[in-house]
Each structure stands twice: as C-alpha cells, then as structure tokens.
Amino acid sequence: MREQFETEMTPELKEKVKKNLVYAALVSISMVFAGLVSAYIVSMGGSFWLKTPFPTPFFISTALIVLSSITFVLSVKAAKANNRRLLSILISVTFMLGIGFVVYQFKGYGELVDRGVYASANKILVNEGRYGDYYTLKYKGKYLVVEGNDYLIEGKKIDEKTKAAIRAIGKQFENADRTKGLEGIKGYGTDFVLLYESEPVAYLNNQLVLPDGAVIGSHDLYRLRTWAEHIRDGRGDFFVKGEFGKDFHVYYKSKELAYKNRTLYLGDQKLSPYLLNKAMDSADTASSYLYVITFLHLLHIVFTLLFMIRTVSFSFLGKYTNGDAIGLRATGIFWHFLGALWIFLLLFLLFIH
Known part of the structure; x- marks a missing residue:
C-alpha cells in the first residue's frame, strides 16, 4: 500500500512530504539543543565555572563542515544538470569531508584530555x-x-x-x-x-x-x-593542567577570579571561607556540558554520514536526475542544518565557555 501510494504521488507532493519530515526532525533536534544551551546558562549563573580555550582541531572541523555544505550544494546543481559523473565526485567529497569532521572532533577531545579537561565532572580545585x-x-x-x-x-x-x-x-x-x-x-x-x-x-x-x-x-x-x-x-x-589566567580561567557568577598565594580572590578580596569551601567542592560542570553538547552533535553527524552512504551509492547508480533528486535535496537540508547548528554551538561555547 505504501509503495502504491508513493507511486501515485506527484514528484512535487513527494518532495513536500519528505521535506516536512525533515523539518519536523530539525525542530525536535533544535529543541534538544536549546534545552542544553539553556541549562548551560542557568548552571553557570550561580556556580564556580572553569573556562578553557577551544581546541584547535575543533576549528579545523568547522572549516571541513563548511566546505562539505558547499560541495553538497554543488552536487545538487550537478544532479539538476544531469551530470552524473560530477554529482558522484561532489557527493563523495562531501562524505569524506564529513568523515574529516568526525576525525578532527575526536582529535579535539584528545587535546582536551591532554589538558586535564575530562567529560566526567572532576573538581575544579x-x-x-x-x-x-x-x-x-x-x-x-x-x-x-x-x-x-x-x-x-x-x-x-x-x-x-x-x-x-x-x-x-x-x-x-x-x-x-x-x-x-x-x-x-x-x-x-x-x-x-x-x-x-x-x-x-x-x-x-x-x-x-x-x-x-x-x-x-x-x-x-x-x-x-x-x-x-x-x-x-x-x-x-587545579585538576586542569596549565597556568591559571593563561591556559584556563575560573569565574564566579560570571566574574573572573584571581589566584595568588594558593587561594582565590574576587577583585582584591580573598574569597570568604564559605565561598572558598564552595569552590573546593565545586565540580567542573562547564567541561561536562562542553562534552555533552559537542558529542551529541557529533552523534547526529555520524548517523547522517551512515545514511549518506546510501546517497553516495545512489549517485553512482544514476538514481538522481533533474526530475528525481528529492532524496538528495532532503539529505542536503539536514546536512546544512547540522553544519549551521555546529557553527552556532561553536560560537556559543567559544564566547561563553
């Protein structure tokens, strides 16, 4: 029945249905990440917060996913022009750039671990x-x-x-x-x-x-x-490695703390015994959020890449033409969304974290 129904649908209706399904998935994913970003901001508000520089491999992965969006756009244009050979090359390049994104994300995690920044909530002090x-x-x-x-x-x-x-x-x-x-x-x-x-x-x-x-x-x-x-x-x-104030910073209620004589200062005043005890017991929640947010996005990239294997195969089999490239365009919408989402998360974590 389903195959018969899809056969009877016009190409325009098929594309509309597929796009609506993609848009529904995008809304769901957006809500999940909006919740995580909100939780990050709320948690940061009244807590001691560790901020560390973003790993260089994360910026390289950003460049790769931007390039992959460009090659995906070009691959759709190749499909419209019925240029099967160019389509196969471009969608394969897109797939490889996506793999590169995943590789450099893990390199970034490795750099964080080398700095003593872990997913598990270690103490700050x-x-x-x-x-x-x-x-x-x-x-x-x-x-x-x-x-x-x-x-x-x-x-x-x-x-x-x-x-x-x-x-x-x-x-x-x-x-x-x-x-x-x-x-x-x-x-x-x-x-x-x-x-x-x-x-x-x-x-x-x-x-x-x-x-x-x-x-x-x-x-x-x-x-x-x-x-x-x-x-x-x-x-x-400190559990994190490096020099305080250079390789990492500690904040309290969004105010940067100073460190001297083995204790923390807020401005020129040493933290009160109560706040110092609170700082000693504070977990590095910021780094946990960093891992959760970025890794959840990475999982979406990995699952999309698995689906994209089918897209690459179809391009070589000649199933995408000017008149029938609905699946290619729908996949492209999802891929561009994940790229845009990563740039948003990068900017958010870069300027907040």
Missing part, C-alpha cells in the same frame, strides 16, 4: 590530598613547594628531569597501607624525605613513623595515597 595541607616533600635537601600547577624549588620551576623524579616518588606512596606497610621505598632519607605537617617522617621497618614514634594511621595514609596520586600526575592546586 584539588581538595583532598592537596599538596601542603598535610604532606610535603624535601627533595635533595631542598623544600618542594606548589604554586598553582607549578612545582618549585627555591622559587624556581623544576625542570623535566626533576619532574620525572618527583612523579616517581609519588608513585611509591600510592599503595600506602597500615597493615601491609610500604615496601621498597627507594631513596628515602637520601634523595627525599616526606614531611607531615612540616615534621619529617621516618621510614622504619616498611612503616612511616611520626616524630612522636606513632605509625601514621589509616586516615592519614588515605590522605597520603590521594596526595601521591596528585604528585604522580603532576597536579598542583
């Missing part, structure tokens, strides 16, 4: 196991201190060789346990010494012993393990 709250290190007779995400000795940033050595030290404390003890800690007492609340800790019989002779308890060993993870990952006061 390091709280548990923060360097200096309980534990510090003395490395080769000199105190190691943290400022932002930088590790310093005598006021100077440590070099890459020292960074590697410090991370190796942190790794040795990852399995700190009171019952099992700590076996095989290398270089303790010669290359480095652990300090607990500024007091040196002894390493005796595979146990960490405080100056009063007490073995470090389970709760403090938990703190030590968390501290060791931060040391291992080269993490200072």
